[in-house]
Amino acid sequence: MIREINHNVEILQKKCDVATKDDLDVAKDLLETLQHHKGHCVGMASNMIGVCKNIIAFEDMESKSYVIMMNPEIIKTSKESYMAEEGCLSLDGTRKAKRYKSIKVRYYDKDMKVKIRTYKDFTAQIIQHEIDHCNGILI
Numbered sequence: 001m002i003r004e005i006n007h008n009v010e011i012l013q014k015k016c017d018v019a020t021k022d023d024l025d026v027a028k029d030l031l032e033t034l035q036h037h038k039g040h041c042v043g044m045a046s047n048m049i050g051v052c053k054n055i056i057a058f059e060d061m062e063s064k065s066y067v068i069m070m071n072p073e074i075i076k077t078s079k080e081s082y083m084a085e086e087g088c089l090s091l092d093g094t095r096k097a098k099r100y101k102s103i104k105v106r107y108y109d110k111d112m113k114v115k116i117r118t119y120k121d122f123t124a125q126i127i128q129h130e131i132d133h134c135n136g137i138l139i
Helices: 021-036 121-134
Strands: 043-045 055-060 065-077 081-088 091-100 102-108 114-120
Touching: 021 043, 021 055, 021 065, 043 121, 055 121, 065 121, 081 121, 091 121, 102 121, 114 121
Parallel strands: none
Antiparallel strands: 043 055, 055 065, 065 102, 081 091, 102 114
């Protein structure tokens, strides 16, 4: 189900709760909402649809496929970082944010299996933005 985009800063600034298998419907809704906005959005966190669970969905720019991550955690970053100019569906305008060129992420997939994967470049930037959302950090 496509959900409304949340613009309430108080909700967006709350740290999200751990996601469980009971939250798979939220993950599905998040992905459908992201795909609905694909013309101008490449990633979303569940608090952007008003649900404070640690779930993100994004487009992997390398494989050109969509990915759902439950409880993603960055476990390693490259030494190389840069300043990015980012926008967000939940916020007006753009802001600068420090991002790492490469990240290693541990997460649960939609089958609740643990995965560890390294992402780089723009896909890594998207993931960092969405994990920030789950931690209540707004750009």
